[in-house]
Structures are given as structure tokens and as C-alpha cells.
Amino acid sequence: MQSYDVFRRTKEKKVSRKEEYEKEYSDSKVGGKSFFPNIIFKDTVAALLVLFAILGLAIFRGAPLEAQADPTNTAYAPRPEWYFLFLFEALKYFPGSLEWVAALGLPIAGIGVLVLLPFLDRSKLRHAFNRPIVTAIGVLSVLGMGYLTYASATAPTIVGAASADQGGKLLPIERAGKAVFQDRRCSVCHNVAGIGGKIGPDLTTVGRRLDATALIKHLKEPQRTGATAAMPDYQFTDPEVLELVSYLLTLKKAPPPMTLAQAGKATFNIFCNTCHPGANAGAGPKISGGEFHRKFATDDALAKLVRGGTTGGMPSFNDTALSDEQLSAIIAYLRTLK
Ligand code: HEC
Numbered sequence: 001m002q003s004y005d006v007f008r009r010t011k012e013k014k015v016s017r018k019e020e021y022e023k024e025y026s027d028s029k030v031g032g033k034s035f036f037p038n039i040i041f042k043d044t045v046a047a048l049l050v051l052f053a054i055l056g057l058a059i060f061r062g063a064p065l066e067a068q069a070d071p072t073n074t075a076y077a078p079r080p081e082w083y084f085l086f087l088f089e090a091l092k093y094f095p096g097s098l099e100w101v102a103a104l105g106l107p108i109a110g111i112g113v114l115v116l117l118p119f120l121d122r123s124k125l126r127h128a129f130n131r132p133i134v135t136a137i138g139v140l141s142v143l144g145m146g147y148l149t150y151a152s153a154t155a156p157t158i159v160g161a162a163s164a165d166q167g168g169k170l171l172p173i174e175r176a177g178k179a180v181f182q183d184r185r186c187s188v189c190h191n192v193a194g195i196g197g198k199i200g201p202d203l204t205t206v207g208r209r210l211d212a213t214a215l216i217k218h219l220k221e222p223q224r225t226g227a228t229a230a231m232p233d234y235q236f237t238d239p240e241v242l243e244l245v246s247y248l249l250t251l252k253k254a255p256p257p258m259t260l261a262q263a264g265k266a267t268f269n270i271f272c273n274t275c276h277p278g279a280n281a282g283a284g285p286k287i288s289g290g291e292f293h294r295k296f297a298t299d300d301a302l303a304k305l306v307r308g309g310t311t312g313g314m315p316s317f318n319d320t321a322l323s324d325e326q327l328s329a330i331i332a333y334l335r336t337l338k
């Protein structure tokens with residue numbers, strides 16, 4: 001009985017609130033301010049303030065740039081700005097061919113709901129508590145986006161997915177296994193072809209070391225007694241085990257060795273890049289481009305300068321600091337930067 005009373009009272013309250021709104025609205029229509037110029041003026045001021053804030057941020061803070069894109073770097077994990085992280089994270093729930101659902105479908109649905117909102121939510125009551133459905137949708141969306149952003153920000157970046165198909169194409173079951181390998185982030189602990197973590201053994205050539213029986217056994221019971229570090233027990237299903245094992249068995253060849261220039265670039269980055277960033281001018285001069293190669297026409301001349309250093313600030317690198325092989329690799333790399 002009492003609960004009915006409460007119900008009726010809130011209902012009455014709502015009705016009287018509604019009447020209040022309508023009265024207020026018609027009053028303001030009679031004696032109110034006109035759209036032009038009053039409201040337009042306020043809008044203009046607000047828009048200008050926002051514009052100045054953005055200009056100020058652009059001039060005084062700027063947007064930082066990352067290092068120049070490097071096509072040889074396979075460990076780079078591209079990630080969007082924080083305000084797109086939720087969408088980026090949502091992609092993970094839509095595998096492969098369904099990716100468009102998250103990438104296109106969700107944003108279009110979201111914007112569609114916003115566009116249709118004035119038609120969906122016809123209630124004249126203003127307070128959020130008086131429009132429970134729309135409020136619930138809004139709150140849930142914001143919570144969902146918040147959760148996805150948090151999940152994405154705290155997820156460990158995949159340290160390069162297993163990149164080496166190591167020649168040859170993969171069979172569908174092997175490709176499925178590779179996908180499981182990437183989804184379960186095995187690379188966080190295992191290195192494949194130079195990419196990945198070091199907690200577990202290097203798996204670059206695991207297909208040569210272990211046979212199917214050993215691999216199946218390991219994936220089903222990873223917690224071997226006496227192991228120094230433990231591998232998580234993923235509780236894989238049988239099909240997953242077969243896919244993973246098929247993929248792991250393809251890992252037989254070491255990846256093709258680096259070219260001299262690639263090795264040189266890696267060495268350059270360790271020893272020279274601080275003063276000659278990307279072989280451009282920094283603390284030291286630019287050491288790339290036609291003029292530079294004319295100045296040091298022979299590799300010997302270049303080697304001599306690096307070995308001897310200069311009094312003008314170029315340190316000398318003797319052959320304990322830099323082996324002959326390392327130096328010729330660096331020179332081979334510099335020669336590619338015409
Ligand atoms: C948290 C770190 C970690 C993760 C993640 C991980 N492993 Fe391991 N893995 C290990 C460790 C540590 C060992 C060595 C344990 C041992 O010998 O008992 C190991 C051993 C292995 C071995 C045996 C290698 C050999 O040479 O004996 C294989 C195969 C393997 N892991 C596959 C996988 C696969 C596939 C995944 C992803 C589903 C995975 N691991 C995820 C830590 C990890």
C-alpha cells in the first residue's frame with residue numbers, strides 16, 4: 001500500500017515538474033532573448049575561447065613527434081593516442097575478418113545514436129534521473145570506454161609478434177597457431193627470430209629441437225618440476241594445442257643473417273648516434289650526403305678518421321672499442337646514405 005503511495009507521489013511530482021517546464025518555456029518565448037544576436041554572440045565568444053585555448057596549446061606545448069619511421073624495425077608497436085585507446089582495445093574482441101565491426105560498425109553506431117538522440121529521447125523532463133534508459137545507456141557507454149582505455153593502457157605491449165614466417169607460406173593450421181601465439185602473447189617471454197622477451201627459452205629454432213610429442217606435452221603440462229622459471233598453464237583446448245604445435249614445428253631455420261649495412265646501422269646506433277643522430281648533424285657534423293662521401297672518398301680515409309679521432313671533439317675508437325668488422329659494417333652503412 002505504502003509503496004503505491006510513493007509511486008503515486010513521484011508520479012504527481014513528475015507531472016507538476018513537467019507543467020513547470022512548459023510554463024517556463026512559454027514564458028521565455030514571450031519575453032525571452034532573440035537567437036540573433038544574443039545567443040549567436042554567446043556562441044561566438046565560447047567558440048573563440050576554445051579556439052584560443054587550442055592555438056595556445058599548439059604554440060606553447062606542441063605535439064611531440066616520435067623518431068622517424070624505420071621500416072627495418074619490426075619491434076615497433078604502433079599505438080594510437082589515449083583518446084582512441086578504447087577503440088584500439090575493442091579491436092581485440094573482434095578477430096580477423098570481424099575487425100570491421102569494431103573499426104567501422106561501433107563508431108558509426110555510436111554517432112548514429114547521438115544523431116538520433118533528439119528523436120529517441122522525447123521526454124520533456126530534464127533531470128538525468130527522470131530519463132533512466134537514456135541515462136543508463138550513457139553511463140554504461142562511458143564506463144565501457146573507461147574500462148577499455150584502462151585495459152589497453154595497462155596491457156603489456158606485445159614485444160613484436162613472431163614476425164618470421166622464415167621463408168615459405170604457412171598452412172592454415174600453422175597460421176592459426178601463429179595467431180594463438182600472438183593472441184596469448186607468448187612473445188612477452190619467448191624470442192622468435194630476434195624479437196621477443198628473454199624469460200623463456202629462445203624459440204627461433206624450437207621446431208628442430210623438440211618434436212610434436214614433446215611440444216604437446218610441454219603445452220599441456222608446462223609446469224615441469226625442477227624448472228627454474230615457470231611457464232603459465234594456459235589450459236589450451238586440444239585444437240589450440242594442435243595449431244600451436246603445427247606452428248612451432250615450422251620454426252626451424254634461423255632468420256636470414258643481417259646484411260653488412262644492417263649490422264652497421266645497429267652498431268652505429270650504439271656508438272655514433274648520440275653525436276651524429278641518424279648520420280645528421282648533432283654534437284658532431286652531418287656524415288651523410290654527397291659532399292661527405294666526396295670528402296672521404298675511400299673507406300680507408302673514413303676508417304682512419306674514426307680510429308684516430310680529431311682534436312675537434314671526434315673521439316678516437318681503437319680496435320678494442322670497435323672491432324675491424326664493426327667498423328667496416330659502420331662504413332658500409334654510411335656508404336648507403338648518399
Ligand atoms: C611468463 C613467461 C612465459 C610465457 C608467457 C610463455 N612461456 Fe613458454 N616458457 C617459459 C619458460 C620459463 C619456459 C622454460 C620452462 C621449462 O623449461 O620448464 C618455457 C618453455 C617453453 C617451451 C619449451 C622450449 C624448450 O626449448 O624447451 C615452449 C615450446 C614454450 N615455452 C612455448 C610457449 C608458448 C607457445 C607460449 C604462448 C602460448 C608460451 N610459451 C608462453 C615462459 C613463458
Ligand code: HEC
Nearest residue numbers: 271272275283284285287305306310311312313314315317
Ligand atoms: C662524443 C661525440 C661523438 C661520437 C660518439 C662520434 N663522433 Fe664523429 N664527430 C664528432 C665531432 C664533434 C666531429 C667533428 C670533429 C672535428 O671537426 O674535428 C666528428 C666528426 C666525424 C667525422 C668527420 C666528419 C667530417 O666531415 O669531417 C666522421 C666521419 C665521424 N665523426 C664518424 C663517426 C663515427 C663513425 C662514429 C661512431 C663510431 C662517431 N663519429 C662517433 C663527435 C662524435
